[in-house]
Amino acid sequence: MNVLIDKFDVFAGGFWLTLQICFLAAIGALILGAVVAVLRISPVPPLRAVGTTYVNIFRNLPLTVVLFFAAFGLPALGSNADFLRIPGLDSIFSRLGTDLPYFRFGLIALVLYTAAFVCEALRSGVNAVPPGQAEAARSLGLTFGQNLRHVVLPQSWKASVVPLGSVIIAMIKNSALVGFFGVVGDLSQTADQLTSAGGYPFIPVAIGISVGYLIMTVPLGALLDRIEKRQAVAR
Amino acid sequence: MSQQSSVLYDVPGPRQRRVTLISSLVAVVVVLAGAYLFIYRPLADKGQFSMELWGPLVDPSNENFPLVWDRIGYGLKNTLIAAALAIVSSLVVGTLLAVLRIQLKSLTRRRFTGAAAPVAYLLRGLSWVLAAVTRVCVEVFRGLPVVITIFFVARGFPEFGASFDNLWYLVIGLTIYNSVVIAEILRSGMEGLPSGQAEAASAIGLSPFQTTGLILLPQAFRIMLPALISQLVVVLKDTSLGFIISYEETLNIGKQIIGVLGNPIQVYVVIAVLFIAINYSLSKLAQYVQHRLSQGRKSAGTPAPAPPPAALTSQAEGAGGV
Numbered sequence: 001m002n003v004l005i006d007k008f009d010v011f012a013g014g015f016w017l018t019l020q021i022c023f024l025a026a027i028g029a030l031i032l033g034a035v036v037a038v039l040r041i042s043p044v045p046p047l048r049a050v051g052t053t054y055v056n057i058f059r060n061l062p063l064t065v066v067l068f069f070a071a072f073g074l075p076a077l078g079s080n081a082d083f084l085r086i087p088g089l090d091s092i093f094s095r096l097g098t099d100l101p102y103f104r105f106g107l108i109a110l111v112l113y114t115a116a117f118v119c120e121a122l123r124s125g126v127n128a129v130p131p132g133q134a135e136a137a138r139s140l141g142l143t144f145g146q147n148l149r150h151v152v153l154p155q156s157w158k159a160s161v162v163p164l165g166s167v168i169i170a171m172i173k174n175s176a177l178v179g180f181f182g183v184v185g186d187l188s189q190t191a192d193q194l195t196s197a198g199g200y201p202f203i204p205v206a207i208g209i210s211v212g213y214l215i216m217t218v219p220l221g222a223l224l225d226r227i228e229k230r231q232a233v234a235r
Numbered sequence: 236m237s238q239q240s241s242v243l244y245d246v247p248g249p250r251q252r253r254v255t256l257i258s259s260l261v262a263v264v265v266v267l268a269g270a271y272l273f274i275y276r277p278l279a280d281k282g283q284f285s286m287e288l289w290g291p292l293v294d295p296s297n298e299n300f301p302l303v304w305d306r307i308g309y310g311l312k313n314t315l316i317a318a319a320l321a322i323v324s325s326l327v328v329g330t331l332l333a334v335l336r337i338q339l340k341s342l343t344r345r346r347f348t349g350a351a352a353p354v355a356y357l358l359r360g361l362s363w364v365l366a367a368v369t370r371v372c373v374e375v376f377r378g379l380p381v382v383i384t385i386f387f388v389a390r391g392f393p394e395f396g397a398s399f400d401n402l403w404y405l406v407i408g409l410t411i412y413n414s415v416v417i418a419e420i421l422r423s424g425m426e427g428l429p430s431g432q433a434e435a436a437s438a439i440g441l442s443p444f445q446t447t448g449l450i451l452l453p454q455a456f457r458i459m460l461p462a463l464i465s466q467l468v469v470v471l472k473d474t475s476l477g478f479i480i481s482y483e484e485t486l487n488i489g490k491q492i493i494g495v496l497g498n499p500i501q502v503y504v505v506i507a508v509l510f511i512a513i514n515y516s517l518s519k520l521a522q523y524v525q526h527r528l529s530q531g532r533k534s535a536g537t538p539a540p541a542p543p544p545a546a547l548t549s550q551a552e553g554a555g556g557v
Contacts, residue, residue, distance in 0.1 A: 043247075044255060046262040057507075060468070060514035062475035064486055065507050072499040077277045176380035180479050188383055195390055202394050206387050210379055217378035 004208050007194065014190035015212045021107060021186065022172050022216070028111035029171065030164075033118025040123055043144055051119070058116035063109065063174050070109040071102065071181045106178030110171060117167045125160030126152060158231065165224040172216050187212045278500070289501050303492055310488030311509065317402055317474045317484060321409035322467055328410060329417030332369070333455075334447050336422055339366040341443050376415045381473050384408045389480040401482040405474065413470055420462050424455030460528065464521035468514050475510075485509065 004011070039051030058066070129152050137151040179188030191209040194200045247255055278284060290297040342362035347355035376384065385408030392398065392407075428451060436446040456463070477484040489502045496502075 044258050044262055046259050046266065050262075050266055056515060057511060060472075060511045060518065061507055062472040062486075062510060064475040064478065065503060065510060068486065068489075068499075069503055069507075072493075073503060076283070076499055077281055079277075173378075173380035176382045177476075180382070188380070188386070191383065191386065202391055206391065209383060210375070210387075213380060213383065214375060214378045218374060221374075221378065 002204075004204050007198075007200070007208075010190055010194065011187075011208045011212060013185055014187040014209075015215070017183075017186045018172075018175055018188075018212070019216070021103065021110070021178060021183070022175050025107055025110035025114060025171060025175065026168055028107070029114035029118050029167075032111055032115035034122060036115055036119040037122040037126075040119060041126060041148075055116045055119055058113055059120070061113075063113045063177055066113045067106065067109040067177060067181050070105040070112075074105060074108075075101075100182070100184075102178075102182035102184075106175075106181055106183050109181075110175060110178065113174070114167065114171045117170070118164065121163035121167050122156070122160050124163055125156035125158075128159035129155045162224050162228050162231070165220065165227070169217050169220050169224075172220075173213070176213070283500055289498075299496065303496075306488050306492060307485065307505070307509075310483060310485035313402070313482070314471075314474050314477075314484040317405050317409070317477060317482070318467075318471045320402075320406045321413065321470050321474065324406065324410045325413035325417055325470065326463075328414035330421060330452070332373070332414060332418035333421035333425065334452065336366070336369055336373070336418065337425055337447055337451070338443060339369060342366070373415050373418065376411055377419065379412070381408065381412045382476055382479065384412050385476055386479060401477070401480050404480055405477045405482050405484075408476075409470060409473055413466060413473075416469075417463065417466060420459050420466070421452070421455050424459040425451040427458070428454055457528065461521045461525040464517065464524060468517045468521075471514060471517070472510070 036051050036054055039047045040055065042048060042051075133155065134147055134152055137147045142150065175186070176188040179186045179190075179192065183189060187209055191205055194205045195202055290300075294300060339362055343359070343366050345359075345362075347358045350358065385405060388408040388411070389401070389404040392404065425447070432450055432454065433446055436450040437443070441449065474484055475486045478487045478490065481487065485506055489506045493499045493502050
């Protein structure tokens with residue numbers, strides 16, 4: 001059990017890095033997912049096709065493959081994902097600005113992959129709004145944009161919160177994979193490093209790592225359960 | 236546009252049709268230009284379209300072609316074996332776990348009035364503890380990433396002197412995670428059933444175990460079938476995690492091929508297409524089953540079943556795994 005106390009800073013550092021990548025990836029995926037969702041419900045057929053293709057590709061691909069593309073395909077194209085070195089942001093999230101690109105590659109893969117699921121969560125929210133609402137808005141003469149902005153989206157938001165939350169939880173869990181793709185020092189890579197290179201006993205390390213992930217996922221899950229129960233009563 | 240595709244906008248009139256046509260053309264041009272500038276140009280500049288890199292994968296006359304596809308077939312076979320084993324075992328374990336949790340929950344409500352007071356208290360305490368333990372196990376393994384579970388299984392089992400093939404580590408790791416998810420899907424399916432079902436079953440004298448097995452479980456399976464099939468897609472995708480414990484599944488084989496031929500982008504494109512083809516057809520199957528089920532419900536004249544909780548279905552839709 002000593003490793004938990006001796007190496008507490010390592011565990012805390014891993015937790016902090018995992019939290020950073022999850023925070024950045026969540027924001028990126030929410031933005032990109034919203035864009036794709038707009039494409040998927042837009043009245044212009046080619047844009048709809050683009051959105052559908054995007055979702056079909058990334059929903060059916062293992063995240064591992066996406067990460068391989070990002071970690072080995074991007075360097076083969078000569079890209080170091082330098083566009084993510086955003087001045088200001090990289091002073092807070094120091095890994096964004098390092099010369100080793102793997103944090104940025106992992107971030108790109110997570111965002112691309114999660115955005116597909118975010119899009120589906122948002123779209124399921126839009127679909128949950130009774131069709132009569134949108135029809136009534138149309139019969140009042142609202143345009144597509146007005147219809148979305150004033151009638152459909154305010155209502156769909158409620159139905160989207162819970163699916164969105166579980167997508168984010170899944171993303172936190174998926175972020176464990178980047179540790180195996182060259183991101184040094186996140187929780188999962190810490191587990192590998194402490195047990196194999198550090199030679200520490202397995203059980204305490206496993207407990208420490210598990211607690212690190214459970215701190216992030218379980219409260220969020222409990223919160224979602226609560227929200228869902230309250231919504232069920234409200235309906 | 237004979238059939239209306241969305242309730243969000245009207246059937247377009249002549250002007251709207253013109254606007255849609257023009258914006259469609261603009262969108263196509265923009266998308267094509269973007270694809271050319273950001274995908275085709277960088278690829279072509281780096282010579283990624285050369286036959287040297289693609290040949291072993293697409294050209295049957297290439298000397299490496301049979302060898303490469305032989306290896307990919309081998310990896311695909313391993314992936315499917317691992318997926319099939321994991322699916323079967325997590326279905327079995329998940330069903331048992333769901334039944335166990337339902338039974339324990341009803342046990343905690345029993346007062347054991349037949350037994351003497353201390354025995355009754357002991358039994359009540361015991362069932363309460365067991366229910367709490369299973370609940371904690373479910374929450375823990377649901378909250379842990381699958382990668383970490385597989386990694387722990389592969390590292391932890393040899394520590395206790397139980398070493399198997401890499402295949403079994405992968406299957407055990409996947410089973411632990413997915414059986415918990417499936418158990419939650421089935422449990423919420425059973426709890427979502429009208430309470431009259433269980434009441435009627437106990438009224439005609441079925442034991443609690445019979446009630447679950449004969450009445451609740453079949454209905455839960457039926458309602459949750461689409462979610463269950465989607466969970467199978469997740470399992471199939473998750474087998475690709477075998478590479479971290481160096482199980483020879485498709486991705487690992489791909490890595491070996493890249494090590495020899497040095498064409499990462501091409502090999503990953505081929506593997507991606509394989510995965511998309513398999514998983515897409517599975518998702519289509521899930522949709523078809525859902526469609527069939529909803530039609531069957533309608534014609535039977537029974538009320539539509541309560542939709543499963545959104546958190547569970549969306550988790551089962553593939554976001555839950557990797």
